[in-house]
Amino acid sequence: MPDFSTFSPLYAAHTLETRWLLFSCDDNLRSTQHLHSLRSAIVFSPLILKFVAGVCRLVVAPLVVLFFLAHKYWKTRITIDAVEKFLQMQQMIGPTRYAYTDIVAVTGHFRDKLGQGGYGSVYKGILLPGDVHVAIKMLDGKSCCDGEDFISEVSTIGRIHHVNVVRLVGFCSEEMRRALVYEYMPHGSLDKYIFSAEKSFSWDKLSEIALGIARGINYLHQGCDMQILHFDIKPHNILLDTNFVPKVADFGLAKLYPRGNSFVPMSALRGTIGYIAPEMISRSFGVISSKSDVYSFGMLLLEMAGGRRNADPNAANSSQAFYPSWVYDRLTKHEPGEISAEMHELERKLCLVGLCCIQMKSHDRPEMSEVIEMLEGSVDSVPVPSRPFFCDDEHSSVVEPYHFLSELTTISEEGE
Numbered sequence: 387m388p389d390f391s392t393f394s395p396l397y398a399a400h401t402l403e404t405r406w407l408l409f410s411c412d413d414n415l416r417s418t419q420h421l422h423s424l425r426s427a428i429v430f431s432p433l434i435l436k437f438v439a440g441v442c443r444l445v446v447a448p449l450v451v452l453f454f455l456a457h458k459y460w461k462t463r464i465t466i467d468a469v470e471k472f473l474q475m476q477q478m479i480g481p482t483r484y485a486y487t488d489i490v491a492v493t494g495h496f497r498d499k500l501g502q503g504g505y506g507s508v509y510k511g512i513l514l515p516g517d518v519h520v521a522i523k524m525l526d527g528k529s530c531c532d533g534e535d536f537i538s539e540v541s542t543i544g545r546i547h548h549v550n551v552v553r554l555v556g557f558c559s560e561e562m563r564r565a566l567v568y569e570y571m572p573h574g575s576l577d578k579y580i581f582s583a584e585k586s587f588s589w590d591k592l593s594e595i596a597l598g599i600a601r602g603i604n605y606l607h608q609g610c611d612m613q614i615l616h617f618d619i620k621p622h623n624i625l626l627d628t629n630f631v632p633k634v635a636d637f638g639l640a641k642l643y644p645r646g647n648s649f650v651p652m653s654a655l656r657g658t659i660g661y662i663a664p665e666m667i668s669r670s671f672g673v674i675s676s677k678s679d680v681y682s683f684g685m686l687l688l689e690m691a692g693g694r695r696n697a698d699p700n701a702a703n704s705s706q707a708f709y710p711s712w713v714y715d716r717l718t719k720h721e722p723g724e725i726s727a728e729m730h731e732l733e734r735k736l737c738l739v740g741l742c743c744i745q746m747k748s749h750d751r752p753e754m755s756e757v758i759e760m761l762e763g764s765v766d767s768v769p770v771p772s773r774p775f776f777c778d779d780e781h782s783s784v785v786e787p788y789h790f791l792s793e794l795t796t797i798s799e800e801g802e
Contacts, residue, residue: 481544481567482556489558489565493522500574505535505638510570513555519570520555535638536564542614542637550602552625552635568635572628577621580690587630589732592690595632596736597761599624602634603683604754607676612642615675619682620661621689660697661685665748672748680751684743688713691736710744713737714773735765742771 490496492511500508506526513520525536536559543554556567573579576595579587587595599619606614616623616634623636639657657666663681664671689696692709706712716728717737729737739760745751750772752760760768 481540481554484556484558484565484567486558486560486563486565489522489524489567492520492567496524503636511567513567518555519572521568521570523566523568525564525566533564536566538640539566539637542640542642546605546610546614548602548605548609549631550598550633551605552633569627571625571633571635573626573630575622576624576626576632576690579626580621580693581695583693586693589730591630593732593736593761595624595626595630596687596690596739597758598632599634599686600683600754600758600761602632603679604758606634606640607679607754613676614640614642616640616679616682617657617666618661619679619686620658621686624686657682660695663748664746671746675748676754677748677751680743680754680757681748683754683757684740684751685710687736687740687743691733691740710741710774714741717741717770718773731765735761735768738765738768738770741774742769744774745771746774 484492489511492513493509494511496507496509498510500510500521502508503523506524508521508523511520511522512518536557540554540557543551544557547553552571553569554566555569558565558567580592603616603619606616614637616637617639618636619634623634625633625635627633657663661682663674663678665674666678685696688710692713694709696709698707698709717734739757742760743751743757
């Protein structure tokens with residue numbers, strides 16, 4: 387047999403070479419396979435992305451839409467359930483609940499429209515038996531979206547019985563169709579009379595109306611178990627019955643608070659520019675309280691006395707453009723004898739009480755009960771108030787009020 391030991395070096399070298407070749411081939415094979423995998427991934431990536439996009443479009447998007455609709459339905463259902471729960475309790479102690487078909491019949495299919503407001507349309511109706519005339523306010527979709535204003539109005543005036551507060555006869559609530567049924571006020575709202583020369587009142591009648599409004603507001607503040615803050619006292623929200631007895635109406639913005647609680651959250655910031663109290667805009671003027679209604683009533687009194695809106699840029703005399711500023715100058719820059727010659731005694735009283743009510747700081751204003759005492763007393767018993775903030779001096783008496791009102795308008799619009 388041949389001795390292979392002599393060939394061992396050569397054999398070893400051959401073996402190493404063979405192994406190296408095998409490893410090299412294996413590495414080349416792996417590199418080739420990796421390259422093919424990479425090419426496949428590049429080729430198929432767009433297809434995979436298209437597949438994923440298709441799945442999202444066909445599956446995920448409908449699920450998102452369904453979730454949104456379910457969430458919206460759930461919120462609406464909760465609102466309706468909350469309103470229904472409230473109304474079931476209210477039925478035992480409050481006004482009558484009517485079906486929507488009853489409302490259609492009472493209004494004669496909404497034939498006689500009395501007016502249009504920010505919260506819906508008002509129609510005249512007749513309740514049977516008895517042929518009782520009523521005014522029915524149909525709340526629009528915007529007012530009904532959360533049910534807050536509806537619950538606020540029913541809860542605040544549903545149990546109130548006062549000669550100077552409008553009476554809520556009944557209501558309707560079927561899903562999102564809601565209506566409020568009030569006693570009918572044949573002479574409409576106060577603004578139609580005080581801003582029209584054709585429908586003016588005597589000073590005695592104006593004073594009587596002012597006193598009635600003050601008593602109605604005071605009842606809301608002090609005569610109920612819970613303090614009711616109206617937050618929207620203005621001529622349009624004062625209704626007049628057959629004998630021109632005034633009644634405070636429209637409680638959509640009203641809020642209930644425990645008596646003696648002076649803190650009202652800033653979320654209550656709503657109202658009408660020209661009547662809204664300064665503290666409703668900034669707490670630097672004081673806390674929001676019943677004094678906020680006193681301010682609005684003061685602006686109303688001045689408009690009743692002047693027979694015009696407080697801010698009138700078209701006034702014949704620029705110094706008269708802002709009535710509260712102009713009338714304050716009239717009351718303070720003349721001798722008492724001259725004032726009495728120029729102004730009726732009751733006009734002067736209404737102006738003085740109004741100026742007391744519109745002091746910029748809430749703590750400088752009287753309570754509504756004190757306002758009633760001033761209106762019932764003689765004009766000499768009414769003190770001359772301090773100069774309101776916007777009546778700065780005779781040179782800025784016109785500029786200042788417009789600057790102040792524009793600030794209120796801007797802040798109010800930003801808060802909406």
